[in-house]
Amino acid sequence: MRILVVEDSKVVSRILQHLIAQELGCEVDFAEDFTSAKKLLASHDYFVAITDLNLPDAQEGEIVKQVLAQQIPCIVLTGSLDSKQRQRLLQLGIVDYILKENRFSYEYAVRLVKRLQRNKHVKVLVADDSVVSRKFVRSLLEQHLYQVIEADDGLSALDVLNTQEDIQLLITDYNMPGLDGFGLILKVRERFTREEMAIIGLSSDDDQSLSARFIKNGANDFLKKPFVHEEFHCRVLNTLDSLDMVRRLWEQANLDYLTEVYNRRYFFSRFEPQLSTLNQKQTAFSVGLLDIDFFKKVNDTYGHDIGDEVLIEFAQRLKQFFGQHFVVARFGGEEFVVAFKGLNGSKAFTLLDKFRANLAASPIKTSDGELNITTSIGVASLTGDSLDNLIQRADKALYDAKESGRNLVCIDS
Ligand SMILES: Nc1nc2c(ncn2[C@@H]2O[C@H](COP(=O)(O)OP(=O)(O)OP(=O)(O)O)[C@@H](O)[C@H]2O)c(=O)[nH]1
Numbered sequence: 001m002r003i004l005v006v007e008d009s010k011v012v013s014r015i016l017q018h019l020i021a022q023e024l025g026c027e028v029d030f031a032e033d034f035t036s037a038k039k040l041l042a043s044h045d046y047f048v049a050i051t052d053l054n055l056p057d058a059q060e061g062e063i064v065k066q067v068l069a070q071q072i073p074c075i076v077l078t079g080s081l082d083s084k085q086r087q088r089l090l091q092l093g094i095v096d097y098i099l100k101e102n103r104f105s106y107e108y109a110v111r112l113v114k115r116l117q118r119n120k121h122v123k124v125l126v127a128d129d130s131v132v133s134r135k136f137v138r139s140l141l142e143q144h145l146y147q148v149i150e151a152d153d154g155l156s157a158l159d160v161l162n163t164q165e166d167i168q169l170l171i172t173d174y175n176m177p178g179l180d181g182f183g184l185i186l187k188v189r190e191r192f193t194r195e196e197m198a199i200i201g202l203s204s205d206d207d208q209s210l211s212a213r214f215i216k217n218g219a220n221d222f223l224k225k226p227f228v229h230e231e232f233h234c235r236v237l238n239t240l241d242s243l244d245m246v247r248r249l250w251e252q253a254n255l256d257y258l259t260e261v262y263n264r265r266y267f268f269s270r271f272e273p274q275l276s277t278l279n280q281k282q283t284a285f286s287v288g289l290l291d292i293d294f295f296k297k298v299n300d301t302y303g304h305d306i307g308d309e310v311l312i313e314f315a316q317r318l319k320q321f322f323g324q325h326f327v328v329a330r331f332g333g334e335e336f337v338v339a340f341k342g343l344n345g346s347k348a349f350t351l352l353d354k355f356r357a358n359l360a361a362s363p364i365k366t367s368d369g370e371l372n373i374t375t376s377i378g379v380a381s382l383t384g385d386s387l388d389n390l391i392q393r394a395d396k397a398l399y400d401a402k403e404s405g406r407n408l409v410c411i412d413s
Contacts, residue, residue, distance in 0.1 A: 001026040002044055003113065006037040006051040006063050007077065012100065016050065019110045034058035038066060046072050048095070048113050053078040053085075061089070068092055073116060073145060075109055090229045093143055115237065119145045122240065123166055126150050127157035127184060128173040128202070133225065137171060137202075140232055154179025158187055167197060169240060172219075174203035174210060182217050189218040195246045198239045258308060259315030261336070262329035270327065271339055272387050278341075279384050286340040286348040286381035289394040290318070293374045293406040295334040302368050309366040310373060314359075321355050337391075345381035345411050352377050353409045360407055374407035381412075 003026060007013045013030050020028050029044065031037035034057045041049075049067045053076055054060075067074040076089055076097040089097055096112060098105050124146045128134040131152075138148045149164060151157035153176045161167060170188060174181040181201055188199065201214035204225035211222040220239050223232060254266035262270075278285045292298075292314060299307040311334060318328045318336055327339040340348040356375055363370035378398030380390050393412040401410040 001047045001117065003028045004031065004037065004040055004044070004046045004049040004051075004067075004072075005029070006031045006034075006049065006055065008032050008052060008056055012052075012077070012106070015103070015106050016109070019106055020113075023110045024113060032056075034063055034066075037063055041066065041070055041072075048073045048075065048116055050075045050077060050109055050113070052076075053081075053089075053097075061085075064089065064092060064094060068094070073143070075112055077105070077109060093139070095143055096230075096233065116145050118240075118244075120147070122168050123147045123149060123164065124169045124171060124236075125157060125160055125164075125167045126171045127152075127154060127176065127181075128171075129153050129176045130173070133173065133202075137232075140229060141236070144233065144236075153177055154181070154184035154187075157184055161188065161191070168243060169236070170197060170199045171236075172199065172201055174201060174205055174214070182213070185214070185218045194218070194220060195243070195250060198243045200235060200239055256315075256330040259312050259330050261315045261319055261323075262327060264329060264331050267327065267329040267331070267337060267339065268387065275382075275387050278382060284340075284342055284344040284347075284381065285390075286343055286345045286379060287390055287394050288338045288340070288348055288352045288409075289331070289378045289391070289398045290336045290338070290352075290375045291377075291398055291402070292334040293376055293402075298371065298373075302366070302371070306366045306368050306371075310364050310371060313364045313366075314373065314375075317359065318355070321358070322351070337394075345379050348381070349379050349409055349411050352379060356407065356409055376401035376406045377409040379409060379411045 003020060005013060005016050005028060007016065007030070017028065017030070020026065029040050031040055034055045049072050051063045051067060051074060053064065055063055064074055064076060074094045076094050077100055078097060079100050081097060081099065086097065095116065098109050124141055126134055126137050126148060128137065129152055134150050138150060141148045149160055149167070151160050155178045157170070157172065172181045172184050181203070185199055188197065199219040201219040201222040202225055203210050214222040220242070221235050223235055254262060256263045295307065298310055315330060315336065318338065322328050322338050326341070329337050331337050356377055360374045364373050376398060378394045378396065378401055380393035380397060382390055397410040397412040401408040404410065
């Protein structure tokens with residue numbers, strides 16, 4: 001990623017340079033005037049440009065038009081802006097304008113670049129039966145580099161959600177034929193929690209209770225049409241920032257900090273509630289408990305950091321081998337678990353034995369060289385008991401594997 005900063009004030013340039021290095025760590029070019037900016041624009045591809053509005057050799061904001069003509073997102077920094085200039089800049093399609101008021105203005109500019117980077121990967125679904133309104137929302141979202149998908153009513157929005165993965169934000173109108181905004185939100189919330197997908201409701205209806213009703217029905221926020229650019233962007237940013245924050249909290253609570261596979265807490269919270277149904281329906285369910293052999297020796301010989309590298313690689317291999325169909329979690333220390341929903345013990349045994357043999361045959365690369373690592377594994381399958389019991393039986397089988405010489409899989413019988 002490369003950024004262009006066009007700014008005639010050396011002080012402002014220095015602040016931006018410092019903030020960009022600190023926050024973004026990307027390549028950045030500085031131009032003091034329009035002429036040198038044009039030269040740089042001709043010779044590099046830029047992800048975004050942060051530009052002053054008035055430059056010594058271009059007092060009419062020519063730089064903004066030049067940047068936009070090259071399809072580069074443009075963030076405008078300016079000492080002052082009257083309402084006509086503001087309107088003109090927004091119509092040109094800039095990402096945002098920032099008044100040079102204090103340190104926070106520059107921090108905001110850099111944060112905005114960070115968000116643009118993130119936005120490239122964020123899919124937004126816009127459901128609105130009015131083409132004009134839908135296209136307007138699309139253009140605003142595209143200025144901020146979001147991936148936009150359109151639906152012309154509630155039912156087609158549901159179709160999109162059934163076929164497209166990873167939509168993070170739904171922006172929906174209220175009045176739509178077939179299925180209106182409320183109906184759509186209720187359907188969406190049956191499948192996606194507030195942590196999985198954010199929703200912003202839109203309406204031009206004068207009913208003052210609408211915003212609260214949208215939120216009570218499951219929307220994260222609401223905007224009354226017509227809205228101004230700035231408000232739209234602030235609401236979308238706030239909504240997505242909250243979503244990111246909630247996701248980060250979820251990850252902190254459910255993923256192992258070192259190996260980034262699920263943790264023990266996730267494993268139990270996911271499978272404990274399912275156990276009675278699995279037992280009732282007699283669905284096959286097995287678990288494999290894996291413990292790295294002589295791991296203490298790895299730590300004692302090579303140090304804790306190399307031990308960590310082994311744990312990370314071991315977890316990666318588990319995830320690669322099983323992760324697509326089964327749940328992999330770290331139980332703690334050098335002990336991991338794989339949950340095989342739909343597999344009986346002997347099938348789980350076969351897969352785990354293959355993993356064991358692969359591991360024994362391909363050393364783990366660490367910064368201190370390659371290490372031969374093996375694992376012992378205990379397998380047990382559900383027979384109407386509790387999750388704790390099942391794990392205890394797998395643990396007993398693991399103990400047998402260790403006692404029988406390690407680098408083995410034993411099954412609870
Ligand atoms: N590097 C590293 N070591 C850890 C971590 N968590 C636990 N350990 C170490 O894992 C080792 C486990 O040792 P033991 O329980 O004696 O088992 P072992 O040496 O693997 O021997 P067996 O299981 O009997 O084959 C201990 O030295 C712990 O300090 C971790 O997050 N990082």
